[in-house]
Amino acid sequence: xxxxxxxxxxxxxxxxxxxxxxxxxxxxxxxxxxxxxxxxxxxxxxxxxxxxxxxxxxxxxxxxxxxxxxxxx
Numbered sequence: 001x002x003x004x005x006x007x008x009x010x011x012x013x014x015x016x017x018x019x020x021x022x023x024x025x026x027x028x029x030x031x032x033x034x035x036x037x038x039x040x041x042x043x044x045x046x047x048x049x050x051x052x053x054x055x056x057x058x059x060x061x062x063x064x065x066x067x068x069x070x071x072x073x
Contacts, residue, residue, distance in 0.1 A: 015052035016059045026051035026058065028067070 014021050028047040037043045049062045060068050 013059070013061075015055060015057050017057040018052060018055045020052050020054035022053040023050040024053045025049075028058070028063070030067070 012021055013023075015023075026049055028049055030045045030047060032043040032045055034040060034042050047064060047067075049058055051058050
């Protein structure tokens with residue numbers, strides 16, 4: 001999706017841990033029980049997100065609502 005927005009009208013995002021402003025793509029991996037999925041095996045679910053290129057932290061705002069605050073547990 002290409003947006004017609006000037007970059008000077010946007011706000012940068014920094015890592016909540018180290019303040020770095022460079023991110024790379026990463027994945028959170030979740031497992032769903034075979035009893036929930038109705039399949040013969042547990043399912044592995046990759047969730048795309050962004051991680052800090054310097055320290056590896058994932059800002060909470062990059063997480064799906066259902067798992068916010070659960071990655072620290």
